[in-house]
Amino acid sequence: KVQTLSDITKMKYEKEMVQLCGLLEKERNYDRDCVHVDMDAFYAAVEMRDFPQLRNIPMAVGGYSMLSTSNYVARQFGVRAGMPGFIASRLCPQLEIVPLNFDKYTKESRVLSSILSQYDPNLSMGSLDEAYIDLTQYAAIRSSSVRHKRIRYGGDCVCRLPLVKDNDHPGVVQSIEREEVCTKCSHSRKIIEDEVEFGIGRAEIVREMRFRVEQATGLTCSAGIAPNFMLAKVCSDQKKPNDQFELENDPQAVNDFIKELPTRKVSGIGRVAEAHLSALGITKCGDIITLAHLLPCAFSSLGVESMLRIGLGLGSNMHSRDSKDSSRKSISLERTFSPTSDSRFLTQMLYEFCEQLIEQASSKIKSASGLSLKVKLSNFETLTRT
DNA sequence: GCGGATCAC
DNA sequence: TATGGTGATCCGC
Numbered sequence: 001k002v003q004t005l006s007d008i009t010k011m012k013y014e015k016e017m018v019q020l021c022g023l024l025e026k027e028r029n030y031d032r033d034c035v036h037v038d039m040d041a042f043y044a045a046v047e048m049r050d051f052p053q054l055r056n057i058p059m060a061v062g063g064y065s066m067l068s069t070s071n072y073v074a075r076q077f078g079v080r081a082g083m084p085g086f087i088a089s090r091l092c093p094q095l096e097i098v099p100l101n102f103d104k105y106t107k108e109s110r111v112l113s114s115i116l117s118q119y120d121p122n123l124s125m126g127s128l129d130e131a132y133i134d135l136t137q138y139a140a141i142r143s144s145s146v147r148h149k150r151i152r153y154g155g156d157c158v159c160r161l162p163l164v165k166d167n168d169h170p171g172v173v174q175s176i177e178r179e180e181v182c183t184k185c186s187h188s189r190k191i192i193e194d195e196v197e198f199g200i201g202r203a204e205i206v207r208e209m210r211f212r213v214e215q216a217t218g219l220t221c222s223a224g225i226a227p228n229f230m231l232a233k234v235c236s237d238q239k240k241p242n243d244q245f246e247l248e249n250d251p252q253a254v255n256d257f258i259k260e261l262p263t264r265k266v267s268g269i270g271r272v273a274e275a276h277l278s279a280l281g282i283t284k285c286g287d288i289i290t291l292a293h294l295l296p297c298a299f300s301s302l303g304v305e306s307m308l309r310i311g312l313g314l315g316s317n318m319h320s321r322d323s324k325d326s327s328r329k330s331i332s333l334e335r336t337f338s339p340t341s342d343s344r345f346l347t348q349m350l351y352e353f354c355e356q357l358i359e360q361a362s363s364k365i366k367s368a369s370g371l372s373l374k375v376k377l378s379n380f381e382t383l384t385r386t
Numbered sequence: 387g388c389g390g391a392t393c394a395c
Numbered sequence: 396t397a398t399g400g401t402g403a404t405c406c407g408c
Contacts, residue, residue: 066399068395081395084398127395270393300406334400 010293017292021308028314029227030249033135033202036232037116037209039221040241042129043105044071047098049218052159052185059096060088068100072241105129108217115212119205124326130236132229133209139202146208147173150194150215157182157189171197203246210244227254228315233267258313259286266310277307285311331360351380 039045043061048054048071058074060067064085077092085097109128117123120133159182173195182189198208206223214220220242224235227249238245247257263285264274276298277283282291288311295304309316333353340346354377362373 063399064397068399082399086397130395268393272392302405328402330402332401336399 005297006291006294009297013293013296017295017304017308020305021289021292021312024305024308024312024314028312030251031136032227033139033249034226034229034232034315035133035135035202035206035209036126036224036229036236037112037131037133037206037213037221038223038236038240039112039129039219041069041071042108042219043069043100044074044098045219046104046108047101050104051098054096054098057096058092058094059098060085061098061100063097063099064089067097108219111217112213112221115216116209119209132232135202135205135225139200139205142200142205145171145197145199145204147195147197148208148211148215150196150211152192152194154190154192155179156187157185159184171199173197203244206244206246210242228313230266230310230315231257231313234261234265237265254313258311259284261285263288263310268306268316269310285313287311331357331364333357333360347380351377354380 044059047059047061054071056073058071058077058079060070060074060079062068062085067079067081067083067085067088069081070079070083070088074088074092074095077088077095079088079092079095089095089097105128109125112129113123113125113131116131116133119135119138122134124132126132175195176193178191178193179188180191181187196211198204198211202225206225210221210223222236222240222242223244224232224238225244225246226232226235227247231247231254235245235247247253261284263269263277263283264271266285269277277288280291280294280298282288282294288295288307292308292311295307299307306316333356335349335353337349358373358375358377362375365371365373
């Protein structure tokens with residue numbers, strides 16, 4: 001009798017997987033309001049805000065070796081984050097490549113986190129342009145609606161993006177219009193001042209957060225709302241750009257959502273894990289549970305557990321997003337160069353790396369504690385000879 | 387404990 | 396012309 005791999009692993013692992021799922025199920029929790037906020041095409045959006053001539057042309061931020069991000073016009077040409085600039089230029093010859101301006105992005109990031117931290121003082125920034133917010137407390141306390149003033153721009157002025165879509169009207173309480181001449185581009189522009197109202201409930205609160213971010217920075221963001229951060233992160237991608245997606249804290253809703261979700265959408269499943277899963281016939285997160293007995297063929301026990309968590313729509317529990325320790329554990333330095341066996345060059349480069357790392361480490365220690373770090377680099381030639 | 391692989395951004 | 400840099404975790408040795 002011929003037995004397939006699936007038959008064998010089913011006998012061997014099915015019981016164990018069912019048991020493991022049962023254990024993990026006990027962690028399920030629908031009491032939290034988790035939000036992931038993600039700025040839209042962040043670096044590109046900052047440059048487009050500051051340089052209006054970039055707004056309607058394909059552009060990307062980075063260099064000829066690598067692009068950090070591209071605007072939505074460039075994406076229509078297939079220009080994507082992480083792509084080498086010279087390849088992007090072939091895809092889109094008109095592409096404008098703007099160098100990185102990290103100081104600016106860091107400033108915007110601080111504006112973002114200062115607004116969002118009013119909703120969760122323990123928020124965690126995933127990077128300059130994304131934040132994980134636990135809204136549970138704030139949403140439970142908020143019992144009345146909140147009003148804000150909204151500024152929109154119309155007319156020919158190109159110095160501000162028409163950030164607020166005309167059909168994107170939260171409760172407008174009152175609206176005042178006036179005309180003026182823009183001092184920058186000397187075009188006439190219409191300024192519309194609205195009084196807008198945001199209700200209670202987590203989706204309205206997230207609308208308000210996004211509204212405030214946009215008014216403060218001139219940049220839009222997208223958000224995902226879900227019972228845990230793993231799901232919230234996926235949700236923030238669902239309605240990008242400039243919108244939000246709420247996954248109800250409800251078993252049926254979560255199950256339906258996870259069932260059809262491609263595995264690669266989940267943070268933590270990269271190209272390799274996707275390929276491993278795909279080899280097992282697992283392409284959607286729902287498959288992870290139906291074919292759970294195959295997982296031990298390709299993953300370690302921790303890997304299996306992490307996959308089951310994803311398949312069940314549970315949070316990551318231990319590390320990363322749900323309880324993040326923000327303290328740095330290492331500093332490092334790397335550089336790419338063309339292949340060489342010039343050992344003097346390599347030694348010299350290593351030496352400079354060490355000097356720079358010592359400098360970095362001591363300056364960080366100094367600013368954190370006031371103490372001075374002294375390191376002596378000795379016998380370097382011998383140390384690095386091999 | 388260490389280097390390699392993997393992942394995110 | 397030209398395919399990055401930083402930090403983290405996990406695994407096998």
